[in-house]
Amino acid sequence: MTSPHVRLFNAAFFSVAVVFTCAMTIPAFAQAPLQVVPRGKPVPPANLPAVELSQELLYKLMLGEIALQRGQPQVAVQTFLELARETRDPRVAQRATEIAWNARMQKEALEAASLWQKADPASQQARQVMAALLVNQERVSDAQPHLEQWLAADKGNVGQNFVQLAQLLARHKDKKSVLELVRALARPYDTIAEVRLAVAQTAWIANEAELTLTEARAALALRPDFELAALVQVQALARRSNAEALAFLEDYLKRYPKANDVRLNYARLLVTEKRQADARAQFEMLVAEAPKNPDLALTVALLALQSSDFDVAEKHLKGALAAGHKEPDAIWLSLGQIAEERKQYDEALKWYGGITSGERYMNAQARYAGVLVKQGKMDEARKYLQTITPSNDAQRIQLVQAEANLLREAQAYKAAYDLLGKSLEGAPDSVDLLYDQAMLAEKLDRLDVLERNLKRVVELQPDHAHAYNALGYTLADRNQRLPEARKLIEKALELAPQDAYIIDSLGWVLYRMGQRTEALIALRRAFALRQDAEVGAHLGEVLWVDGKRDEAQKIWSDLLKGNPANETLQGTVKRFAPSLLPAAK
Numbered sequence: 001m002t003s004p005h006v007r008l009f010n011a012a013f014f015s016v017a018v019v020f021t022c023a024m025t026i027p028a029f030a031q032a033p034l035q036v037v038p039r040g041k042p043v044p045p046a047n048l049p050a051v052e053l054s055q056e057l058l059y060k061l062m063l064g065e066i067a068l069q070r071g072q073p074q075v076a077v078q079t080f081l082e083l084a085r086e087t088r089d090p091r092v093a094q095r096a097t098e099i100a101w102n103a104r105m106q107k108e109a110l111e112a113a114s115l116w117q118k119a120d121p122a123s124q125q126a127r128q129v130m131a132a133l134l135v136n137q138e139r140v141s142d143a144q145p146h147l148e149q150w151l152a153a154d155k156g157n158v159g160q161n162f163v164q165l166a167q168l169l170a171r172h173k174d175k176k177s178v179l180e181l182v183r184a185l186a187r188p189y190d191t192i193a194e195v196r197l198a199v200a201q202t203a204w205i206a207n208e209a210e211l212t213l214t215e216a217r218a219a220l221a222l223r224p225d226f227e228l229a230a231l232v233q234v235q236a237l238a239r240r241s242n243a244e245a246l247a248f249l250e251d252y253l254k255r256y257p258k259a260n261d262v263r264l265n266y267a268r269l270l271v272t273e274k275r276q277a278d279a280r281a282q283f284e285m286l287v288a289e290a291p292k293n294p295d296l297a298l299t300v301a302l303l304a305l306q307s308s309d310f311d312v313a314e315k316h317l318k319g320a321l322a323a324g325h326k327e328p329d330a331i332w333l334s335l336g337q338i339a340e341e342r343k344q345y346d347e348a349l350k351w352y353g354g355i356t357s358g359e360r361y362m363n364a365q366a367r368y369a370g371v372l373v374k375q376g377k378m379d380e381a382r383k384y385l386q387t388i389t390p391s392n393d394a395q396r397i398q399l400v401q402a403e404a405n406l407l408r409e410a411q412a413y414k415a416a417y418d419l420l421g422k423s424l425e426g427a428p429d430s431v432d433l434l435y436d437q438a439m440l441a442e443k444l445d446r447l448d449v450l451e452r453n454l455k456r457v458v459e460l461q462p463d464h465a466h467a468y469n470a471l472g473y474t475l476a477d478r479n480q481r482l483p484e485a486r487k488l489i490e491k492a493l494e495l496a497p498q499d500a501y502i503i504d505s506l507g508w509v510l511y512r513m514g515q516r517t518e519a520l521i522a523l524r525r526a527f528a529l530r531q532d533a534e535v536g537a538h539l540g541e542v543l544w545v546d547g548k549r550d551e552a553q554k555i556w557s558d559l560l561k562g563n564p565a566n567e568t569l570q571g572t573v574k575r576f577a578p579s580l581l582p583a584a585k
Contacts, residue, residue, distance in 0.1 A: 057083065064095075073103035081112055090120035097129055109133055124153050132168060140172060140181050147185055159194030162186070166198040173494070175206035193223035200232050207497060212236040227261050234265055239528060242273055260286060264299065271307040272531065279303070280312055287316060294325035301334065310338050329360040336367060345371050362395055366402035373406055381406055397423070397432055404436060413443040431461050435470075442474055450474060465495035469502045476509035485509050500530035504538055511542050520546065527555075533563035537572040544576050553577055 064079035080096035083089075093116035100109035110133045117126040127150050134143035147165065151158055165185070169178045182202040189195040200215035213236040219229035230252050237245040249266040253259060263282055270279035283300045290296050301316035314335065321331045336351035348371045355364035365388055372381035385403045390396040400423045407416035420437040427433060438453035450471070457467040472488030475481050489505045496502055507522030523539040536559045543552040556573050557580055563569055564582070573580050 057087070064099075068099060073099055074105070077103060077105055077108050077112075081108060081115075084112060084115045084119075088115070088119050090116050090123065090126070093119055094126070101129075101133075106133065106136060124150055127153075136171070140169075140174070140177050144181055144184070147181075151185060151189070158189050159192050162189070162192075162195045162198040166201050169202065170205055175202075175497075179203055179206040179208065179211075190218075191222065193219045193226050193229065196222065197226070197229045197232065200229070200236075204232065204235065205497070209236050209239050225256055225259070227256075227259050230259070230262050231265055234262075234269075238269065239525065242269060242528070245269060246273070258289070260289060260296075264303070267300075267303055268306075271303060274307075276307050276309060279307055280309060283312060283316075287319075292323055294320040294323035297323060298325055298331065301331075305334060305338065308341070310341060314338050329355045329358050329364070333360055333364060333367070336364070340367070340371060340374070343374075345375050362398045362402070366398070366405070369402060369406060370409075373410065378406065378410060393427070397427065397430055401432060401436055404440070408440065408443075413440055416440050417444055417446075429456075429460055431457050431464065434460075435464075435467060438467075438470065447474070447478075463495055465492040465499065465502060468492035468495070469499075469505050473505040473508065476505065476512050479512055482509060482513050486513065498529070500526045500532065500535060503529065504532075504535045507542070508538050511538070511545075516542060516546050531559070533559050533566040533569040537566075537569045541572050541576065549577075553580060556580055 060079055060083050064076045064083070067073075067075035067079060077096060077100045080092060080099060084093040084096045093112050096112035097109055097116055100106075100112055110130070113126060113129045113133055117123065117130055120126055127146050130143075130146050134140070134146065151161060151165075154161060162185075166182065169182060172178045179199075179202050182199055186195045186199050196215050196219040200212045200219060203209075203211040203215060213233060216229050216233035216236060219226055220233065223229070230248075234245045234249060237248055246266070246269055249262060249269065252262055253266060256262070263286055267279050267282035267286070270276075270282060283304055286300055287297060297316045297320035301313045301320060304310075304313035304316065317331050317334055317338075321328060325331060332351045332354050336348045339345070339348035339351060349368060352364045352368040352371065355361055365385065369381040369385050372378075372384060382403055385399050385406075388399055390399055400419065404416040404419050407413075407419065417437060417440040420433055420440065424430065424433050424437065434453040434457050438450045438457070441447070441449035441453065454467045454471040457464050461467070468488045469492035472485045472492065475485035476489070486506075486509045489502065489509055492502045493499070493506060503522055504526035507519045507526060510516075510519035510522060519542050520539075523535070523542055526535050527539050536555050540552040540555045543549070543555070556569070556577060559566075559569055560573065560580060560582075570581070
């Protein structure tokens with residue numbers, strides 16, 4: 001029989017803490033992408049401990065909540081942890097877990113979650129949280145039994161849970177270990193399409209393209225109309241060959257003509273392959289399918305803009321605007337870009353000038369100033385930026401960056417460098433200013449400043465992949481300290497494994513180190529991801545040196561049509577195949 005003291009504790013605890021628990025759930029996908037809020041109406045834990053409510057316990061409950069309300073989460077966590085150890089009440093342990101999780105106190109959150117699970121062994125919510133915390137702390141093997149039990153206890157939602165699981169594990173640095181874990185967890189459920197897709201997605205992150213393809217095909221075999229699986233298969237095929245990817249897409253769309261996400265990706269790939277007429281046909285089909293859908297109209301417009309099909313882009317941008325798109329500033333910005341490309345500068349100024357607030361305001365102001373420069377009004381452009389009153393430090397830095405960019409594009413490198421240097425005096429730890437000045441230091445042959453700034457950037461922001469890459473690439477490009485350059489680039493690639501520019505840097509340093517075969521593999525992959533002029537210049541050079549001169553000339557010739565002024569491309573072609581340059585004809 002429950003004592004009056006226990007009932008009193010239960011009532012007091014619910015009045016003080018449970019209201020807060022309901023209002024303040026553990027973060028789901030933002031911090032650790034497991035859904036830890038139970039489905040349906042919450043059920044109170046069974047077998048609550050027989051704990052007498054004392055004045056001391058009530059005082060600690062109140063102290064913990066008041067500390068949290070006053071912005072002292074460390075005090076709140078320690079208070080609730082002490083209560084959880086003392087009472088072994090799962091609700092107290094859950095509350096301690098929530099507060100510690102929100103405060104990013106991972107060690108304390110894990111201890112609290114362990115107390116929670118021991119106090120309520122049947123709680124799948126507690127098990128999910130334990131697994132998420134262990135994964136966040138890179139203890140994947142320790143998380144495995146919790147994940148297995150969680151999946152087994154909710155077999156009706158295994159597919160959905162695997163999707164969440166793949167998102168959670170994607171954050172882990174050891175991609176190969178994560179892949180092994182997901183494959184092991186998936187074995188009992190290999191007849192569920194979402195599970196096979198989760199394995200495919202994890203394999204892609206682990207850079208296992210063939211396994212990605214195998215698992216995506218298995219998911220489609222189980223559920224042929226599974227668009228997301230089709231898109232993952234396209235991703236894997238495109239790494240091998242755009243032609244294979246296009247053939248698959250064409251066949252899929254014959255069978256499932258209403259698969260609009262697939263059709264969008266088909267249109268994107270057609271743009272990449274410079275099949276503009278075919279891409280336009282796909283755009284029109286998409287809009288015809290949903291003529292009053294402003295989101296679709298904007299997507300189609302942006303794809304058309306990417307392929308420089310300005311007439312189609314303008315038509316659909318204005319259609320999205322007329323249909324009441326929720327982000328008109330995004331449309332105004334794109335219409336300004338089209339006007340710029342057409343050299344209709346007054347029209348561009350009208351579109352950019354119409355954006356007077358919001359998250360795109362600073363971008364619009366920078367572009368407005370850029371248009372003034374194109375009209376030959378550099379002084380006016382700089383004064384325009386200088387007269388804008390920033391509302392915070394971030395905007396102040398953006399304005400400085402915009403002005404420095406105007407000078408950089410005018411090749412006034414020293415003036416831009418000095419401007420950034422002066423701004424750094426007032427914001428010495430601004431990652432953006434440090435990085436931008438480093439890039440200008442390279443132009444001025446100030447490698448000491450470049451190296452100093454970039455090292456400071458990674459001190460301030462250890463996951464800044466492009467800072468590692470910029471330093472590594474600069475060393476590689478100058479044929480200096482190549483082993484160190486390679487380590488820096490590999491670190492960048494670890495942080496951003498699908499970044500084409502970083503993959504290009506890896507290919508470039510391998511080439512400098514005399515590893516042409518490996519260099520070509522990396523550079524081909526980079527060029528498949530992004531047909532950029534500099535990436536193509538590098539790929540062409542390695543192909544040329546490797547004796548594949550016809551292929552190199554074809555790449556350079558195609559790129560010169562759309563990038564005639566690119567310095568790296570021009571310099572490379574001038575050294576190896578000057579006859580391709582218009583001036584040499």
